[in-house]
Amino acid sequence: xxxxxxxxxxxxxxxxxxxxxxxxxxxxxxxxxxxxxxxxxxxxxxxxxxxxxxxxxxxxxxxxxxxxxxxxxxxxxxxxxxxxxxxxxxxxxxxxxxxxxxxxxxxxxxxxxxxxxxxxxxxxxxxxxxxxxxxxxxxxxxxxxxxxxxxxxxxxxxxxxxxxxxxxxxxxxxxxxxxxxxxxxxxxxxxxxxxxxxxxxxxxxxxxxxxxxxxxxxxxxxxxxxxxxxxxxxxxxxxxxxxxxxxxxxxxxxxxxxxxxxxxxxxxxxxxxxxxxxxxxxxxxxxxxxxxxxxxxxxxxxxxxxxxxxxxxxxxxxxxxxxxxxxxxxxx
Numbered sequence: 001x002x003x004x005x006x007x008x009x010x011x012x013x014x015x016x017x018x019x020x021x022x023x024x025x026x027x028x029x030x031x032x033x034x035x036x037x038x039x040x041x042x043x044x045x046x047x048x049x050x051x052x053x054x055x056x057x058x059x060x061x062x063x064x065x066x067x068x069x070x071x072x073x074x075x076x077x078x079x080x081x082x083x084x085x086x087x088x089x090x091x092x093x094x095x096x097x098x099x100x101x102x103x104x105x106x107x108x109x110x111x112x113x114x115x116x117x118x119x120x121x122x123x124x125x126x127x128x129x130x131x132x133x134x135x136x137x138x139x140x141x142x143x144x145x146x147x148x149x150x151x152x153x154x155x156x157x158x159x160x161x162x163x164x165x166x167x168x169x170x171x172x173x174x175x176x177x178x179x180x181x182x183x184x185x186x187x188x189x190x191x192x193x194x195x196x197x198x199x200x201x202x203x204x205x206x207x208x209x210x211x212x213x214x215x216x217x218x219x220x221x222x223x224x225x226x227x228x229x230x231x232x233x234x235x236x237x238x239x240x241x242x243x244x245x246x247x248x249x250x251x252x253x254x255x256x257x258x259x260x261x262x263x264x265x266x267x268x269x270x271x272x273x274x275x276x277x278x279x280x281x282x283x284x285x286x287x288x289x290x291x292x293x294x295x296x297x298x299x300x301x302x303x304x305x306x307x308x309x310x311x312x313x314x315x316x317x318x319x320x321x322x323x324x325x326x327x328x329x330x331x332x
Contacts, residue, residue, distance in 0.1 A: 005315070012307050019303040020078070020296075024071045027292045027299075033063050034087040034290045074293060078300065084293030088286070093297050097279060103172055103190070104278040107267065110194055111202040116252070119206045123213030124245065130218060138210070145207030154200045154273045169196045170275040178277070197276055201267045212251045220244035246320060253320055256313040 035054055058064040062073060074084050083093035122142075126135045161169045172193045177186045220226065221244050229239050271280030279298060286295035 005311075008311050008314075012311075015307060016300070016303060017075075020075055020300055021071070023296050023299045023303070024067075024074065024292070027287075027290070027296055028067055030290060034292065035063060037290050038087075070292075074296060078297070083297035086286075086291055086294040088289050088291045088294070093294050096282070096294060100277060100279045100282060103276070104280070106190070107172070107194065107197055107201070107276070107278060110198045111205070111267075114198050114202040115205045115209055118202075119209035119213060120252070123210045124217065124240075126210065126214045127217035127221065127248075128240065142207040142210050145203045146211075148203065150200055150204060150267075151269045151273045153203060154196075154270050157196060157200065158274070169193070172197070172277050197267070197270060197274055200270055200274070209252070209255070213248060216251055217244060217248035220247050249320060250317060253316045254313050256309050256316065 035058060039054065062070055065073075077084055083097075085091070086093050086096045089096045122138055126138050129135050158169055161167050172190055173186065174189050174193075177189050180186055223244075226239065226244060229242075230236075234242075267276075267278065268280035268284055270276070271278045272284065283295060283298045285291075286298065
């Protein structure tokens with residue numbers, strides 16, 4: 001197992017390097033750069049831009065350098081823990097992100113917890129009570145969850161909250177506490193606003209997880225070893241918990257590597273709709289303005305989450321399912 005983990009960690013190095021190259025190239029693909037976008041925006045507002053100022057910015061930001069040199073500077077900074085400099089905000093990326101990264105982590109992990117807590121009992125119930133009224137009802141609700149875009153659900157909830165209760169459910173922090181230092185009052189206020197984005201973002205993931213768990217558990221329940229155990233008089237609850245449920249949990253564990261980055265990247269539009277103080281709107285703005293270091297750092301963070309998450313899911317699968325072997329054991 002230790003040899004397997006060591007090999008996977010070594011493989012992560014070239015993997016992340018290749019991803020960084022692709023990210024930087026893709027960000028550079030649109031014509032122009034941040035300064036050209038800035039000049040066009042200022043000119044559209046009737047403001048004059050001196051060529052001396054543009055030349056100064058190009059030298060200051062290194063935009064006049066070849067693309068390979070810009071990439072080398074950015075990647076070397078990442079290795080040292082420096083995410084680069086944001087052109088739009090004129091400050092380091094780490095300072096720009098600030099508290100937003102912690103709010104993003106809070107929303108993401110709360111959403112994952114919501115997905116697992118809701119989908120697990122519903123998926124098990126739908127499989128055990130196949131073709132019952134509850135199964136049909138939950139399946140219908142699950143299909144609605146899969147078919148409804150997250151941002152549309154956010155708009156519906158905002159409209160209903162305004163029409164029925166006369167309140168706004170946007171944002172994660174009350175405007176009066178937004179610039180206040182962190183305190184217990186601010187934490188309680190954040191937790192009070194947290195349920196709306198968690199439900200909106202987690203709806204599609206919950207519906208998909210329910211369908212996968214139901215399908216896998218039904219497949220296990222129809223296998224020969226379950227029939228044999230029933231014939232020997234094994235109690236239904238013990239039979240369910242002993243083997244079929246453990247085997248059906250594989251997709252739950254395998255999705256760890258993809259769930260977190262999907263939630264963070266997929267919540268960007270929802271964050272804009274709900275005016276959440278997370279990194280989603282900032283990422284969209286960075287991509288639109290071609291703030292390459294800010295956008296590139298976000299995308300590399302998502303790539304790192306995916307790679308590390310896949311490693312953790314593989315290790316968890318090996319611990320859960322005795323049929324899976326890693327490292328030297330797999331060759332035996």
